[in-house]
Structures are given as structure tokens and as C-alpha cells.
Amino acid sequence: ANPCKVSLDPAVCEMVEKARRVKVETVWDRYQAMLPQCGFGETGLCCRHCLQGPCRIDPFGGEPKTGICGATADVMVARGLDRAIAAGSAAHSGHARHLAHTLKLAAKGKARDYTVKDKAKLRSVAARLGIPTEGRSIAEIALDVAEAALADFHEKDTPVMWVATTVTKKRAKLFAEKGLLPKGIDYEVADIMHRTLYGTDADPVNLLLGGLRCGLADLAGCYMGTDLSDILFGTPQPVVTEANMGVLKADAVNVAVHGHNPVLSDVIVAVAKEMESEAKAAGASGVNVVGICCTGNEVMMRHGIPACTHSVSQEMALVTGALDAVVVDYQCIMPSLATVAECMGTKLITTMEITKIPGAIHIDFSEETAGENARQIIRLAIESFSRRRGKPVDIPQIKTKVVAGFSVEAIINALAKLNAEDPLKPLIDQIVAGNIRGVCLFAGCNNVKVPQDKNFTAIARRLLKENVLVLATGCGAGALMRHGFMDPANVGELCGEGLKAVLTAIGEANGLGGPLPAVLHVGSCVDNSRAVAVAVAVADRLGVDTDQLPVVASAAEAVSEKAISIGTYAVAIGLPTHVGVMLPVVGGPLVTKVLTEKVKDLTGGYFIVDPDPESAAKKLLAAIDERRAALGL
Numbered sequence: 001a002n003p004c005k006v007s008l009d010p011a012v013c014e015m016v017e018k019a020r021r022v023k024v025e026t027v028w029d030r031y032q033a034m035l036p037q038c039g040f041g042e043t044g045l046c047c048r049h050c051l052q053g054p055c056r057i058d059p060f061g062g063e064p065k066t067g068i069c070g071a072t073a074d075v076m077v078a079r080g081l082d083r084a085i086a087a088g089s090a091a092h093s094g095h096a097r098h099l100a101h102t103l104k105l106a107a108k109g110k111a112r113d114y115t116v117k118d119k120a121k122l123r124s125v126a127a128r129l130g131i132p133t134e135g136r137s138i139a140e141i142a143l144d145v146a147e148a149a150l151a152d153f154h155e156k157d158t159p160v161m162w163v164a165t166t167v168t169k170k171r172a173k174l175f176a177e178k179g180l181l182p183k184g185i186d187y188e189v190a191d192i193m194h195r196t197l198y199g200t201d202a203d204p205v206n207l208l209l210g211g212l213r214c215g216l217a218d219l220a221g222c223y224m225g226t227d228l229s230d231i232l233f234g235t236p237q238p239v240v241t242e243a244n245m246g247v248l249k250a251d252a253v254n255v256a257v258h259g260h261n262p263v264l265s266d267v268i269v270a271v272a273k274e275m276e277s278e279a280k281a282a283g284a285s286g287v288n289v290v291g292i293c294c295t296g297n298e299v300m301m302r303h304g305i306p307a308c309t310h311s312v313s314q315e316m317a318l319v320t321g322a323l324d325a326v327v328v329d330y331q332c333i334m335p336s337l338a339t340v341a342e343c344m345g346t347k348l349i350t351t352m353e354i355t356k357i358p359g360a361i362h363i364d365f366s367e368e369t370a371g372e373n374a375r376q377i378i379r380l381a382i383e384s385f386s387r388r389r390g391k392p393v394d395i396p397q398i399k400t401k402v403v404a405g406f407s408v409e410a411i412i413n414a415l416a417k418l419n420a421e422d423p424l425k426p427l428i429d430q431i432v433a434g435n436i437r438g439v440c441l442f443a444g445c446n447n448v449k450v451p452q453d454k455n456f457t458a459i460a461r462r463l464l465k466e467n468v469l470v471l472a473t474g475c476g477a478g479a480l481m482r483h484g485f486m487d488p489a490n491v492g493e494l495c496g497e498g499l500k501a502v503l504t505a506i507g508e509a510n511g512l513g514g515p516l517p518a519v520l521h522v523g524s525c526v527d528n529s530r531a532v533a534v535a536v537a538v539a540d541r542l543g544v545d546t547d548q549l550p551v552v553a554s555a556a557e558a559v560s561e562k563a564i565s566i567g568t569y570a571v572a573i574g575l576p577t578h579v580g581v582m583l584p585v586v587g588g589p590l591v592t593k594v595l596t597e598k599v600k601d602l603t604g605g606y607f608i609v610d611p612d613p614e615s616a617a618k619k620l621l622a623a624i625d626e627r628r629a630a631l632g633l
Ligand code: BF8
Pocket: 259, 260, 293, 294, 311, 331, 332, 443, 444, 445, 446, 474, 475, 476, 524, 525, 526, 559, 560, 562, 563
């Protein structure tokens, strides 16, 4: 390995070296140039919500103590946090709305590249929503589910169904009583924009309650995203694949799919297979599709497509010089990719109306013409390969084995091999027996402020040794997979005895001849909903609520506003939720206290903000033990 300061991933370090050599500017260079970052912004004490600003409040308690309009520090940080939650919610639900439109077109037979792949999932989602399924065609049910999804965006007679029907009954009741049940997803996002407008909500606690409700609208967006993706593209089942830049092949047409929505990437994967012969005619060994970020997770979970890299190191995938095309949809795509792509001879291809990048080629992707669009994209990649052919590339020879694909359905199937009647019982028995001390969900991004993967790997190592069952999504899953946490061969080294025995028993009962991986990959960031579904199923089976379970979450290297909205719904369903980077709220003492303590009285969950992985792990373990004790375990 080749240690460097910016990342724990040796492949990334190798490419950072190369970037320096070939004078490609990286995210870490720009971060250095940005230092020192503004202390007002860091603490959340900067406001630009009206044209009298910008206003700044002294973080040390000196003057000025309010903005020009009189907004206090707590109001300022609460408004800022609310807007971040609204942005995250808008993004996840925008992704879900896109899928709802796709499902609707598919149901009407207007998008021939899409069908209902998982009819059982369609029926179970319909049943959950109270949509009749008996004696009805798949197209009819699909249309109703798509309409129900679209209806959840606006205010109507019922609350947001993707919250009301996805949390425990007790929690749905609590949310209703406390005014936390979202009325409509878009309604809540708009409500945040309204109440954070100049001269509107000036009560920090009231602002935070609005934020909590909008965070629950984000749960709806995520859950809907997962449901509709599974219906359209299939519910993930365990797959064996690989991760890290070593999955690139010098002699193949290398195409990276980057962004989030399988509406694009799933079709690219299918078309790439059909176009193998075209690639071979151009002198390539084939088309090698690899993933970056969450769309990478989507196609890994469903098709075993290998992951190239994640989040903060996305530029490094291009620095290899081996990528012929990077195809992006939306979210988490660094604008800098255009510059790196130009330097490295990679074609950057944008596809969505809301995500255009100067310097990229734009192909207007639409569901009606998806297959044709995808063929055009692969053809561009083949052209790009022809130009690259025979030239040297620098592919770090580093990759890890990954077993992924742990949807809730897959987890239940695996457990059913131990107890077909009552699949959750073996899991609960092991939690009671202490072989599983608790469960931790790792989610969110890699932040340039943290040496890449450092927090994720340090906390996961510690928790696994303490027999905590670990689930992971998004770039958190990416971090853990690139360090071997999803290779079953490493269970012995990583896990405590109790956990090792459980993973082995489940693995062997499923004919794997060994354990499940130490970390279960449950999917992309919208798939944090799958972790919620597991928690809700276990709580229902035990007759308790989700805030009583020994379940915690950690966004150890969070970046995106989406990570903030996810953290918010994790707290809303009652989870102690760790964030490993500073949140821009610390300038507001009341807000900080509410988020890290007081909210517990309302939802049972709370934020733990701690940049130190060792002490964060201790706090997460303490939270797990507190809950075990309360359950009498
Ligand atoms: O939605 S973990 S960097 S890719 S925001 Fe983005 Fe963060 Fe990755 Fe996925 Ni999620």
C-alpha cells in the first residue's frame, strides 16, 4: 500500500500521486486552497435569506448578537438546517417522482424499455397502501401505485402514505399527535421555504419541528425510491462482485455510471451487454460498465456491476486515464469532472434536464427513448475507446471481493432458512442472547475534511468486534466495501465471536459454505429505507417501537444535504444518529441542545456529533447498551 494523507484507500493514493504528476487539480487541492474556511459559515452563523444581509453573528458570544432583522443565533442556524433538510428531501423525492413517472409510462405501455420486473413487490407495496390487487392486471395495479406515489407529493385527504404506512403503528400515531406526519412531500419542502423566509418563523424550536416533519417527508422520498426501483428493476438478491479501481480493464470500453437513479443506469447496463460485438469490432475486449456513488450501488445490488470508487474520490477514477465515458444523471456529481475528463480524454455525458455541466456532452435522456439514448451513449464510449486504444493507462491493481444485494427481502429469505415460520425469530433470539449486541447502519458520503474512509473503517472495526451487526448504504457502503468489509473471508478477522457465529450460521444454512460478509450492503442512499424497514419489522415482531431497539446510525463522513435529511428521519424514528463532521448549527446553543438531547423526549432519537471515530464508537455502543438495558437485556 501507499499511504497518503487524504485517503486510506491505496488506489486513491496512487491516483492522487498521478494527478500531481500530470497536474490535474483535485478536490483535495481545492480544499487546501479554501483554508481557513469561514468560521461564521462553519458554525451556521451566516444568513443570506434577505437582501439586507449577508448577516453574521459572532460565534463567541460577542457583538453582533443578532442579524439586522433581529434573528438570533438559534433562529439563524435552525433556518439554515431546515433549508438543508428541505434540499435533501427535494432531491430524494425528485428521484422517487422520476421513478413514479417511469412506472406510470411503463404501466401504460408507453416506455418499452421498462416493465414491472418484480410483480410480488408491486403487489406487496399495493397491499401496504390499501390498493386492491385481487383479480387485477399488473398494469392496473402498477398504474394505481404510480398514481398513489404522485399523489403523495401534494396535500390531500390522507397524509403522506409512504410515511404513514412504513413506520410502526405507534410511531404513525405519535407523529399524527405531534403534528409531525407530513401532509405532502412537496408541501413540506415548500413549507420549509415559507417558514424560513425573511420575517416568518422566529421560534427555533418551532423551526426544528418543521425540519423534523420535512425529514419525514424525506423518508417518504427514500422509501418510495426503493419501492419503485425494486418494482421496475427487481428486488436485490445476494450477488458476488468487486470494488475499487482495479475493476477497470485497459483493453475494454470502460463506462462509469455515476449519480443516483437506476432509470438511466439499469438501461445502460442492459444495452452495454447487447453492444459487446460493436465494442469488439472496435478492438476492445468488451464493454465494462462500472459504478461510481449511488447509481453504482443500484446496479451493483441488482446486477453485480463492480464499483469503481465513491464520493470524494470520483475524480480519481478519471485520472486512471482508462475511463472512456462517465455517464451521469443527478446528485453528487462534482462539476470538476468536466475539467478532469478533458485532461484525461474521457467523455463526460450528462443526461438529465436538471444536471448540465459545461464541457460535457448532453444527451437528453427520456423514458420513451431510453434504449436508443443508451445505445448512443455506449457508441460515444466506443468511439472514445478507439482514440485511447493502445495508449498507456494507469489502473491501480487494487480491488476487493464484495458480496452485496441485501434487500430486506433477501435478509428475510436468508433468515427463513433457519426458521421458515418465523424468520425474524433467529435474529431476535441472537439479539436477546447478546451474540448480536445491536445494529448499526453506516450511511452517507466521504467528506474531504476527513481522510477518506478513516471514520467509517475505524468505527465499523470497533463495533464489529463488539458484535454489532453492521448494515451499510451509499458511499458508506462504498468505503467499507473497498476495505474488504464485504468479503466473507474477512469475517474471522473483523467480527467478535458472537457475531461471527451468527453470520456463519446464516451463511451455512443458505449453502454459502461460510459466513455472510461482516457488513451487509443494503443499497444506495434512498435504500436507507431498507434499514428502516428492517427496524420496523423487528419492532413490530417484538411489539415495541423503533426507539426502543438497540439500533443506531452513523453518517461518519457526511457531505450532502441529503445526509442531513436522512439523519433527520433516523432521529425521527428514534435512532441515536452519529454525524462525524461538524454540523453548521453549533453556533446556536439551544438548537444544538435540542438536536443532541431534547429531541429524545419527543422521538427517542437524537444526534451525536463527534468527529473522533474512537469516541464516536464508544458513544454508539453506550447508546446500544442503554437500549438493551431498558429492554431488560
Ligand atoms: O446519495 S452517500 S456522496 S452518492 S449523498 Fe452522494 Fe453522499 Fe455518496 Fe448517494 Ni448519498
